[in-house]
Amino acid sequence: MFDGTPTLRDIRARDELVASQEELLNEYRCWFGIDAHIVLGGCFGAPPTLEPTEAPEGAELLPIQAMYVVPRT
Numbered sequence: 449m450f451d452g453t454p455t456l457r458d459i460r461a462r463d464e465l466v467a468s469q470e471e472l473l474n475e476y477r478c479w480f481g482i483d484a485h486i487v488l489g490g491c492f493g494a495p496p497t498l499e500p501t502e503a504p505e506g507a508e509l510l511p512i513q514a515m516y517v518v519p520r521t
Contacts, residue, residue: 454462477483478491 474487477487484491
């Protein structure tokens with residue numbers, strides 16, 4: 449039972465689940481050719497993206513979450 453304070457084991461399990469979901473999403477991206485250019489390492493039979501993608505204008509990088517927050521316009 450979860451008591452509201454994640455343990456290191458909980459965090460590790462969450463991170464593994466997220467990584468597995470991302471791998472599956474990347475498989476679908478390659479399979480259907482949708483957003484395949486953002487698959488890390490590229491898709492089989494296609495060259496990988498060599499240049500990093502740019503953050504949207506006005507986005508702020510949050511170091512803790514390591515994700516972009518794009519303000520609504």
